[in-house]
Amino acid sequence: MTRIIDGNAIASDIEADVQASVETLRDAGVQPGLATVLMSDDGASETYVSMKQQACDDLGIDGRHHEIDADAPADDLFDRIDDLNADESVHGILVQMPVPDHVEKRAVLERIDPEKDVDGFHPENVGRLVAGNARYKPCTPHGVQKILAAEGIETEGKEAVVVGRSDIVGKPMANLFIQYGDGGNATTTVCHSRTDDLAAKTREADILVAAAGVPEMIDGEMVKEGATVIDVGINRVDADTEKGYELVGDVDFESAKAKAGAITPVPGGVGPLTIAMLLYNTVKAASRQSGVGVDLA
Structure with missing residues:
Protein backbone atom coordinates (compact mmCIF):
# COMPACT_ATOMS: atom_id res chain seq x y z
CA MET A 1 0.00 0.00 0.00
CA THR A 2 1.25 3.46 -0.89
CA ARG A 3 1.64 5.70 2.14
CA ILE A 4 -0.03 9.10 1.78
CA ILE A 5 2.08 11.54 3.74
CA ASP A 6 0.12 13.86 6.03
CA GLY A 7 1.93 17.19 5.88
CA ASN A 8 -0.54 18.82 8.23
CA ALA A 9 0.28 16.36 11.00
CA ILE A 10 4.04 16.79 10.56
CA ALA A 11 3.66 20.58 10.52
CA SER A 12 1.59 20.45 13.72
CA ASP A 13 4.39 18.61 15.52
CA ILE A 14 6.92 21.22 14.40
CA GLU A 15 4.61 24.05 15.39
CA ALA A 16 4.28 22.54 18.87
CA ASP A 17 8.08 22.70 19.24
CA VAL A 18 8.09 26.25 17.89
CA GLN A 19 5.39 27.30 20.35
CA ALA A 20 7.35 25.83 23.26
CA SER A 21 10.39 27.82 22.12
CA VAL A 22 8.27 30.98 21.85
CA GLU A 23 7.27 30.49 25.50
CA THR A 24 10.92 30.00 26.50
CA LEU A 25 11.84 33.26 24.81
CA ARG A 26 8.89 35.14 26.29
CA ASP A 27 9.80 33.89 29.78
CA ALA A 28 13.19 35.49 29.20
CA GLY A 29 11.56 38.77 28.10
CA ASP A 117 16.52 36.88 6.45
CA VAL A 118 14.25 34.05 7.63
CA ASP A 119 13.59 32.97 4.04
CA GLY A 120 17.30 32.19 3.66
CA PHE A 121 17.62 33.96 0.30
CA HIS A 122 20.23 36.65 1.04
CA PRO A 123 23.46 35.84 -0.88
CA GLU A 124 25.34 35.48 2.41
CA ASN A 125 22.85 32.89 3.63
CA VAL A 126 22.87 31.09 0.30
CA GLY A 127 26.67 30.90 0.54
CA ARG A 128 26.52 29.54 4.07
CA LEU A 129 24.04 26.88 2.95
CA VAL A 130 26.28 25.76 0.09
CA ALA A 131 29.27 25.72 2.44
CA GLY A 132 27.41 23.41 4.81
CA ASN A 133 27.02 25.98 7.59
CA ALA A 134 23.48 27.25 7.07
CA ARG A 135 22.20 30.08 9.23
CA TYR A 136 18.60 29.56 8.09
CA LYS A 137 17.62 26.83 5.65
CA PRO A 138 15.06 27.95 3.02
CA CYS A 139 11.62 27.03 4.28
CA THR A 140 10.28 24.67 1.62
CA PRO A 141 13.41 22.53 1.14
CA HIS A 142 13.88 22.36 4.91
CA GLY A 143 10.24 21.30 5.16
CA VAL A 144 10.92 18.49 2.70
CA GLN A 145 13.77 17.32 4.92
CA LYS A 146 11.43 17.36 7.92
CA ILE A 147 8.88 15.27 6.01
CA LEU A 148 11.46 12.65 5.10
CA ALA A 149 12.77 12.51 8.67
CA ALA A 150 9.28 12.23 10.16
CA GLU A 151 8.43 9.39 7.77
CA GLY A 152 11.67 7.54 8.46
CA ILE A 153 12.80 7.84 4.84
CA GLU A 154 16.59 7.58 4.67
CA THR A 155 18.49 9.83 2.26
CA GLU A 156 22.02 8.51 2.76
CA GLY A 157 23.22 6.61 -0.27
CA LYS A 158 19.91 7.06 -2.07
CA GLU A 159 19.33 8.43 -5.56
CA ALA A 160 17.57 11.79 -5.21
CA VAL A 161 16.20 13.59 -8.27
CA VAL A 162 15.02 17.19 -8.06
CA VAL A 163 12.90 18.44 -10.97
CA GLY A 164 13.26 22.22 -11.04
CA ARG A 165 16.16 24.60 -10.49
CA SER A 166 14.58 27.64 -8.84
CA ASP A 167 16.45 29.64 -6.22
CA ILE A 168 13.54 29.04 -3.83
CA VAL A 169 13.26 25.24 -4.00
CA GLY A 170 15.29 23.38 -6.64
CA LYS A 171 18.80 24.67 -5.98
CA PRO A 172 18.66 24.69 -2.17
CA MET A 173 16.93 21.30 -2.14
CA ALA A 174 19.76 19.79 -4.16
CA ASN A 175 22.32 21.42 -1.87
CA LEU A 176 20.65 19.98 1.22
CA PHE A 177 20.54 16.51 -0.30
CA ILE A 178 24.29 16.49 -0.97
CA GLN A 179 25.36 17.87 2.42
CA TYR A 180 27.08 15.70 4.99
CA GLY A 181 24.82 14.70 7.86
CA ASP A 182 21.19 13.92 8.55
CA GLY A 183 18.89 14.53 5.60
CA GLY A 184 21.84 14.55 3.21
CA ASN A 185 24.47 12.20 1.77
CA ALA A 186 22.27 11.47 -1.25
CA THR A 187 23.49 11.09 -4.81
CA THR A 188 21.63 13.98 -6.37
CA THR A 189 20.51 14.87 -9.89
CA VAL A 190 18.90 18.19 -10.81
CA CYS A 191 16.60 18.19 -13.85
CA HIS A 192 15.02 21.16 -15.58
CA SER A 193 13.36 22.39 -18.76
CA ARG A 194 16.46 21.61 -20.85
CA THR A 195 16.91 18.06 -19.56
CA ASP A 196 16.86 15.40 -22.28
CA ASP A 197 14.68 12.35 -21.58
CA LEU A 198 13.41 13.55 -18.22
CA ALA A 199 11.53 10.31 -17.59
CA ALA A 200 14.75 8.29 -17.78
CA LYS A 201 16.19 10.44 -15.00
CA THR A 202 13.12 10.42 -12.76
CA ARG A 203 12.77 6.64 -13.00
CA GLU A 204 16.17 6.33 -11.30
CA ALA A 205 14.99 8.25 -8.24
CA ASP A 206 14.54 6.65 -4.85
CA ILE A 207 13.41 10.12 -3.75
CA LEU A 208 11.75 12.30 -6.39
CA VAL A 209 11.08 15.97 -5.63
CA ALA A 210 8.87 17.73 -8.19
CA ALA A 211 9.30 21.50 -8.07
CA ALA A 212 9.01 22.75 -11.65
CA GLY A 213 5.72 24.65 -11.44
CA VAL A 214 4.12 22.67 -14.26
CA PRO A 215 0.77 21.03 -13.46
CA GLU A 216 0.91 17.23 -13.31
CA MET A 217 4.04 16.96 -15.44
CA ILE A 218 5.22 13.86 -13.55
CA ASP A 219 3.02 10.79 -14.07
CA GLY A 220 3.23 7.21 -12.94
CA GLU A 221 5.29 6.13 -15.94
CA MET A 222 8.05 8.46 -14.72
CA VAL A 223 8.17 7.04 -11.18
CA LYS A 224 10.31 4.17 -9.94
CA GLU A 225 8.43 1.37 -8.17
CA GLY A 226 8.43 2.09 -4.44
CA ALA A 227 9.94 5.57 -4.71
CA THR A 228 9.15 8.43 -2.36
CA VAL A 229 7.47 11.23 -4.32
CA ILE A 230 7.49 14.73 -2.85
CA ASP A 231 5.25 17.15 -4.76
CA VAL A 232 6.18 20.79 -4.11
CA GLY A 233 3.99 22.22 -6.88
CA ILE A 234 0.80 24.16 -6.20
CA ASN A 235 -1.00 25.03 -9.44
CA ARG A 236 -4.47 26.38 -10.14
CA VAL A 237 -6.21 24.64 -13.02
CA ASP A 238 -9.69 25.20 -14.40
CA ALA A 239 -12.26 22.81 -12.95
CA ASP A 240 -15.99 22.37 -12.63
CA THR A 241 -16.08 23.46 -9.00
CA GLU A 242 -17.70 26.26 -7.05
CA LYS A 243 -14.50 28.31 -7.33
CA GLY A 244 -13.99 27.41 -10.97
CA TYR A 245 -10.59 25.89 -10.30
CA GLU A 246 -8.81 23.26 -8.27
CA LEU A 247 -5.31 22.94 -6.88
CA VAL A 248 -3.02 20.29 -8.34
CA GLY A 249 0.64 19.57 -7.93
CA ASP A 250 3.45 18.96 -10.38
CA VAL A 251 2.66 15.26 -10.04
CA ASP A 252 -0.32 13.41 -11.48
CA PHE A 253 -1.31 12.07 -8.08
CA GLU A 254 -3.42 9.05 -9.01
CA SER A 255 -1.02 7.51 -11.52
CA ALA A 256 2.05 8.26 -9.38
CA LYS A 257 0.38 6.84 -6.28
CA ALA A 258 0.05 3.50 -8.06
CA LYS A 259 3.85 3.26 -8.28
CA ALA A 260 5.15 5.18 -5.26
CA GLY A 261 5.92 3.79 -1.84
CA ALA A 262 5.07 7.14 -0.26
CA ILE A 263 3.71 10.35 -1.75
CA THR A 264 2.65 13.83 -0.64
CA PRO A 265 -0.78 15.09 -1.72
CA VAL A 266 -1.66 18.59 -2.95
CA PRO A 267 -2.95 20.27 -0.92
CA GLY A 268 -1.99 18.96 2.51
CA GLY A 269 1.54 17.79 1.75
CA VAL A 270 4.51 20.12 1.54
CA GLY A 271 2.52 23.37 1.81
CA PRO A 272 1.90 23.29 5.58
CA LEU A 273 5.60 22.65 6.18
CA THR A 274 6.63 25.82 4.33
CA ILE A 275 4.81 28.02 6.83
CA ALA A 276 5.89 25.90 9.80
CA MET A 277 9.54 26.28 8.83
CA LEU A 278 9.14 30.04 8.39
CA LEU A 279 8.00 30.25 12.01
CA TYR A 280 10.82 27.89 12.98
CA ASN A 281 13.34 30.23 11.35
CA THR A 282 11.76 33.27 13.00
CA VAL A 283 12.12 31.75 16.46
CA LYS A 284 15.66 30.64 15.65
CA ALA A 285 16.42 34.23 14.59
CA ALA A 286 14.98 35.60 17.84
CA SER A 287 17.15 33.15 19.77
CA ARG A 288 20.30 34.10 17.83
CA GLN A 289 19.72 37.82 18.19
CA SER A 290 18.81 37.74 21.88
CA GLY A 291 21.24 35.10 23.06
CA VAL A 292 18.40 33.14 24.69
CA GLY A 293 18.74 29.45 23.91
CA VAL A 294 15.78 27.41 22.66
CA ASP A 295 15.26 23.72 21.96
CA LEU A 296 14.57 23.44 18.23
CA ALA A 297 15.36 20.13 16.55
Missing part, protein backbone atom coordinates in the same frame (compact mmCIF):
# COMPACT_ATOMS: atom_id res chain seq x y z
CA VAL A 30 11.94 38.24 24.35
CA GLN A 31 8.89 38.43 22.07
CA PRO A 32 9.74 36.85 18.69
CA GLY A 33 8.69 39.18 15.88
CA LEU A 34 8.14 38.62 12.16
CA ALA A 35 7.52 41.46 9.71
CA THR A 36 5.91 40.67 6.36
CA VAL A 37 6.04 43.22 3.56
CA LEU A 38 3.73 43.17 0.54
CA MET A 39 4.25 45.39 -2.50
CA SER A 40 1.75 43.79 -4.85
CA ASP A 41 -1.91 43.68 -5.82
CA ASP A 42 -1.67 39.95 -6.51
CA GLY A 43 -4.49 38.08 -4.79
CA ALA A 44 -2.47 34.92 -4.24
CA SER A 45 0.31 36.91 -2.55
CA GLU A 46 -2.24 38.56 -0.27
CA THR A 47 -3.56 35.13 0.68
CA TYR A 48 -0.08 33.76 1.41
CA VAL A 49 0.77 36.72 3.65
CA SER A 50 -2.54 36.39 5.48
CA MET A 51 -1.83 32.71 6.16
CA LYS A 52 1.62 33.53 7.52
CA GLN A 53 0.26 36.25 9.79
CA GLN A 54 -2.47 33.93 11.08
CA ALA A 55 0.15 31.30 11.85
CA CYS A 56 2.11 33.91 13.83
CA ASP A 57 -1.00 34.71 15.86
CA ASP A 58 -1.63 31.03 16.52
CA LEU A 59 1.86 30.44 17.95
CA GLY A 60 2.32 33.68 19.86
CA ILE A 61 4.74 35.34 17.45
CA ASP A 62 4.38 39.10 17.01
CA GLY A 63 3.39 39.30 13.35
CA ARG A 64 3.45 42.75 11.77
CA HIS A 65 2.28 43.31 8.24
CA HIS A 66 3.39 46.23 6.04
CA GLU A 67 1.78 47.10 2.72
CA ILE A 68 3.36 49.35 0.10
CA ASP A 69 1.52 50.50 -2.99
CA ALA A 70 2.57 48.50 -6.03
CA ASP A 71 3.08 51.70 -8.01
CA ALA A 72 5.25 53.36 -5.35
CA PRO A 73 8.94 54.02 -6.04
CA ALA A 74 11.35 51.22 -5.23
CA ASP A 75 12.92 53.42 -2.55
CA ASP A 76 9.70 53.19 -0.54
CA LEU A 77 10.27 49.46 -0.19
CA PHE A 78 13.98 49.79 0.50
CA ASP A 79 13.37 52.46 3.16
CA ARG A 80 10.84 50.19 4.87
CA ILE A 81 13.32 47.32 4.87
CA ASP A 82 15.96 49.63 6.37
CA ASP A 83 13.55 50.58 9.16
CA LEU A 84 12.81 46.93 9.90
CA ASN A 85 16.51 46.05 9.86
CA ALA A 86 17.06 48.69 12.55
CA ASP A 87 14.08 47.63 14.68
CA GLU A 88 15.38 45.31 17.42
CA SER A 89 11.87 44.00 18.11
CA VAL A 90 11.73 42.55 14.58
CA HIS A 91 13.72 39.32 14.34
CA GLY A 92 12.60 38.15 10.91
CA ILE A 93 11.75 39.99 7.69
CA LEU A 94 9.91 38.48 4.73
CA VAL A 95 9.23 40.45 1.56
CA GLN A 96 6.51 38.57 -0.30
CA MET A 97 7.45 37.83 -3.89
CA PRO A 98 6.87 38.76 -6.61
CA VAL A 99 7.64 42.47 -6.38
CA PRO A 100 6.67 44.87 -9.22
CA ASP A 101 8.77 44.94 -12.38
CA HIS A 102 10.31 48.31 -11.50
CA VAL A 103 11.81 46.83 -8.32
CA GLU A 104 14.88 44.63 -8.72
CA LYS A 105 14.26 41.37 -6.85
CA ARG A 106 17.94 40.71 -6.16
CA ALA A 107 18.37 44.18 -4.67
CA VAL A 108 15.45 43.48 -2.33
CA LEU A 109 16.97 40.22 -1.11
CA GLU A 110 20.35 41.86 -0.58
CA ARG A 111 18.82 44.74 1.39
CA ILE A 112 17.49 42.51 4.17
CA ASP A 113 19.84 42.02 7.14
CA PRO A 114 21.16 38.44 6.74
CA GLU A 115 20.45 37.82 10.44
CA LYS A 116 16.79 38.66 9.80
